Amino acid sequence: MANQWQQNWDFEFTEEALAEEIAQAEAEAALAEDGPRAKSVQYNRERNLVEVQLQNGAIFAFPPHLVQGLDTATPEQLDDVWLGGNGQSLHWPSLDADFSLPALVQGIFGSRNWMAELGRKGGQKTSTAKHQAARENGKKGGRPKKAKSSRM
Template identity: 45%
Template structure:
């Protein structure tokens, strides 16, 4: 190996040490059917729990499927192999519960009489107005 390769490896190892100390890492994870939440014990002694509906791909999972949670990547990810779902623990804890597309899709699914009425009214006006050009 070259000196440059050794330096890159040393840098990567140091970055991993910093991430391991700074970012939340799971040491245990389970599904608690009584509360309907996935509970995660963290390396720093804290505990984090969240409802499965917040994670993309877990919304319709059964209790048995949710109980099959596994920890990967040094505790930074939770995975459900049979569902083919993997979520980032730091992202979950930072309330980033999925991709922007997933969040937009969930927001677009919201229905109410007011939303339906507004859509009808806007449609009768010819649709969305054009953006002004400068």
Template identity: 45%
Template structure:
């Protein structure tokens, strides 16, 4: 497949538009606060606990300290962990893939406590509990 000059110009225009929004100029791991500190071109700094980010939750401080910023500033890479983050997605509250985020939200929902959930559990228990699965 041949890449045309027009395709290159279009790609460069898209990249320039993305860079207008948010790109990282520096990134580091702060051991004292146990947070990733990401400084954006606007001066905004994000402080994110690694446990919230896909691929970083079990990482050692040494591995977290080695961060590479892509030339565009739109991506962060941890070479020791082979983990990547897209900076604009961080600003949208996405700390991993859609599948990973869905698992995190499902786990949080399962741990939640409410009076409605307690009442439903009691009512289900009074009926004999969860029905057994039948073999088809």
């Protein structure tokens, strides 16, 4: 029976080969747990979006003006993008810009200062709806006054 089993396999079993296969499987499993991985990336000029197709089939896209270092890039520079880190990073060599895909998916588009500036600019934006809401709040007496604390 042992001879029949050995004839069905084309490899010789050794402790070293087994240890190597286990290490390779563990490394691949660790990579799979590190977060999203990209299959491809491209800049879509018509939509003005960087589009990332993930290995799980999902698509993630973002406008370049939100990302530190890409905000003033030309379409030609944005076209020059490639994947690195086994699909975990995006690189624009002509812009000297590198970004972690997991961070981008989480909405982290730059340094803390960059993100604070994005928030500040977003708060300054005006729209018809924002204008109408301010008018309605003004009719109600405006922003309520802060309650005084009763500390003694």
